[in-house]
Amino acid sequence: MSLPRPQTMAEKILSARARETVYAGDLAVVEVDHVMIVDSIAQSVIAVLADLHATPRYPERVSFVIDHVAPASTVSVAQAQKEAREYAAAHGCLLFDVGRGICHQVLMEEGIARPGRIVLGSDSHSTTYGAVAAFGTGMGATDIALAAASGRTWLKVPESVKVTLTGDLRPGVTAKDVALEMIRELGADGATYQSVEIHAGDRFTRGERMTLANLCVEAGAKAGLVVPGGEILTHYGYEIPDFVLPDEGATYVRELTLDLGALAPRMSAPSEVDNVHDVADLRGLRVDQVFIGTCTNGRLEDLHAAADVLRGRRVAPHTRLLVIPASSVVMEQAMADGTLLTLLQAGAVLGTPGCGPCMGRHQGVLAPGEVCVSTSNRNFIGRMGAADARVYLASPAVAAATAVTGHIALPEDVRQEVSA
Amino acid sequence: MPRVWKFGDSVNTDDILPGRYAPFMVGEDAFPTYAFHLIRPEFAAQVRKGDLLVGGRNWGLGSSREYAPMALRRLGVGGIVAASFARIHYRNLLNLGIPAFEAPDVITELHDGDEIEFDLNAGLITRGAHTFQLTPPPEFLREALKEGSILDYYRKHQKFPGER
Ligand code: SF4
Numbered sequence: 001m002s003l004p005r006p007q008t009m010a011e012k013i014l015s016a017r018a019r020e021t022v023y024a025g026d027l028a029v030v031e032v033d034h035v036m037i038v039d040s041i042a043q044s045v046i047a048v049l050a051d052l053h054a055t056p057r058y059p060e061r062v063s064f065v066i067d068h069v070a071p072a073s074t075v076s077v078a079q080a081q082k083e084a085r086e087y088a089a090a091h092g093c094l095l096f097d098v099g100r101g102i103c104h105q106v107l108m109e110e111g112i113a114r115p116g117r118i119v120l121g122s123d124s125h126s127t128t129y130g131a132v133a134a135f136g137t138g139m140g141a142t143d144i145a146l147a148a149a150s151g152r153t154w155l156k157v158p159e160s161v162k163v164t165l166t167g168d169l170r171p172g173v174t175a176k177d178v179a180l181e182m183i184r185e186l187g188a189d190g191a192t193y194q195s196v197e198i199h200a201g202d203r204f205t206r207g208e209r210m211t212l213a214n215l216c217v218e219a220g221a222k223a224g225l226v227v228p229g230g231e232i233l234t235h236y237g238y239e240i241p242d243f244v245l246p247d248e249g250a251t252y253v254r255e256l257t258l259d260l261g262a263l264a265p266r267m268s269a270p271s272e273v274d275n276v277h278d279v280a281d282l283r284g285l286r287v288d289q290v291f292i293g294t295c296t297n298g299r300l301e302d303l304h305a306a307a308d309v310l311r312g313r314r315v316a317p318h319t320r321l322l323v324i325p326a327s328s329v330v331m332e333q334a335m336a337d338g339t340l341l342t343l344l345q346a347g348a349v350l351g352t353p354g355c356g357p358c359m360g361r362h363q364g365v366l367a368p369g370e371v372c373v374s375t376s377n378r379n380f381i382g383r384m385g386a387a388d389a390r391v392y393l394a395s396p397a398v399a400a401a402t403a404v405t406g407h408i409a410l411p412e413d414v415r416q417e418v419s420a
Numbered sequence: 421m422p423r424v425w426k427f428g429d430s431v432n433t434d435d436i437l438p439g440r441y442a443p444f445m446v447g448e449d450a451f452p453t454y455a456f457h458l459i460r461p462e463f464a465a466q467v468r469k470g471d472l473l474v475g476g477r478n479w480g481l482g483s484s485r486e487y488a489p490m491a492l493r494r495l496g497v498g499g500i501v502a503a504s505f506a507r508i509h510y511r512n513l514l515n516l517g518i519p520a521f522e523a524p525d526v527i528t529e530l531h532d533g534d535e536i537e538f539d540l541n542a543g544l545i546t547r548g549a550h551t552f553q554l555t556p557p558p559e560f561l562r563e564a565l566k567e568g569s570i571l572d573y574y575r576k577h578q579k580f581p582g583e584r
Contacts, residue, residue: 029580040485044487052574077445141486143511146574150578150579152580154583188430189430189478189504192505359439361439361440365440380482381435387458
């Protein structure tokens with residue numbers, strides 16, 4: 001027998017959970033630690049389970065999160081959410097109801113996503129759990145129902161792209177800008193079926209790592225795994241199993257190095273996420289709505305970044321600023337430390353923790369021809385409303401500066417305005 | 421005769437079915453009528469049973485929403501041939517039993533409105549005197565598709581294809 005070859009993070013985690021040594025290209029049936037189901041998919045998952053004559057095999061490993069249209073906007077939405085609630089109660093699954101927050105944020109806060117775990121979500125941005133070295137991946141209703149029923153799933157072990165971050169960010173440049181640059185480099189299908197393994201050293205908070213892992217799906221990735229470092233090792237009390245650390249000499253399909261020091265604030269222009277430019281090149285475009293929130297950038301540190309720009313200033317008269325904290329915990333903290341007051345005094349409109357208008361269903365849908373700068377992760381045609389509305393993706397600081405001037409702007413533009 | 425509906429690269433799930441026309445927003449009966457609503461509004465009314473969709477690279481990127489391919493199944497779409505597929509969407513197609521083939525060479529030969537005949541299980545498309553052969557999917561998928569879909573396979577065997 002040949003000696004085991006060095007493995008990537010994805011290969012190691014999947015080997016541990018498949019109970020056999022697997023490499024990229026192998027088919028693995030793995031045990032699943034948690035299955036997360038969002039409101040908009042719940043009815044479909046429940047229908048597949050009923051069709052299989054099955055119930056969740058480990059109900060305590062299944063959660064329902066009411067976040068995509070919360071609170072409900074129509075009778076049919078309310079009905080779907082009622083069915084999810086009743087199903088969770090009847091079968092002993094976890095329920096995170098209206099206002100608790102966005103699924104990915106909630107699973108992180110609740111400690112459900114942890115290093116080495118396999119977490120499947122009925123939502124494509126389940127790659128977010130890679131921030132804490134959990135193998136998080138999104139699946140559709142049938143796959144999710146099968147995983148709930150069996151406690152397992154099948155996966156092709158992905159090849160990995162190694163992304164190494166070097167240098168230090170300049171002031172005003174954020175993890176969001178790194179993530180957008182990474183997507184530009186990889187392209188919208190540059191990591192399809194692959195795992196993006198991010199070597200960030202001790203850089204970045206858990207929240208910033210979530211931003212990086214979250215965007216990996218925009219390059220088509222199956223998972224976005226950030227090698228544990230920094231506060232992942234020192235805060236939160238995570239146990240870090242050996243099998244989440246990649247081996248020296250593992251095989252990668254592609255290696256990419258990003259020099260953080262060379263990066264300026266970035267922005268993704270309509271209508272594909274990899275259409276990334278320097279904010280400076282898009283500066284001046286008139287904006288109708290600014291949205292700060294989502295699983296990408298709706299955390300406390302994001303609200304702080306926005307408040308730092310907005311403190312003592314007002315949102316431009318022709319622009320609306322929507323702020324939706326990613327969870328009830330974020331909302332409480334932002335209330336306790338005065339951040340929400342700063343934002344409200346600047347003219348922000350506050351929404352219930354959840355997805356808000358991110359996917360164009362409620363709370364801030366765009367009219368034809370409108371322009372929105374958003375801290376979210378997708379700018380597809382019609383994503384946030386009308387087909388010809390345009391969505392630009394950026395960091396919270398850039399979004400806040402844009403809200404103040406009413407035109408795409410950098411934080412430094414706002415600061416200069418006052419000193420001038 | 422089935423016809424070809426040709427699309428370009430990067431047809432995403434919001435193109436296939438925008439999130440606000442999800443079944444739980446507009447109802448189980450109505451949602452399929454919004455397929456390609458924003459990019460090809462005539463599609464839902466004109467597509468016929470057995471028609472073939474042809475796409476470019478990265479077909480189905482974006483959301484995990486299974487109701488997007490479900491809308492296509494409900495409209496009777498017979499299969500999808502694309503240069504490449506986004507992974508969650510590809511799994512959804514397999515779970516719903518919609519034949520999906522990656523065939524970067526063949527798609528350049530097919531044009532919007534072409535009248536064709538196809539047998540996707542055999543991997544054959546015919547247009548007039550031309551026959552195009554598609555590469556069959558890997559073994560474990562063929563095993564699953566023999567039962568109809570991966571869901572059907574699990575229902576019958578209580579395990580996944582290839583699982584010991
Ligand atoms: S915030 Fe947006 S991207 Fe994140 S889970 Fe909600 S709808 Fe999806």
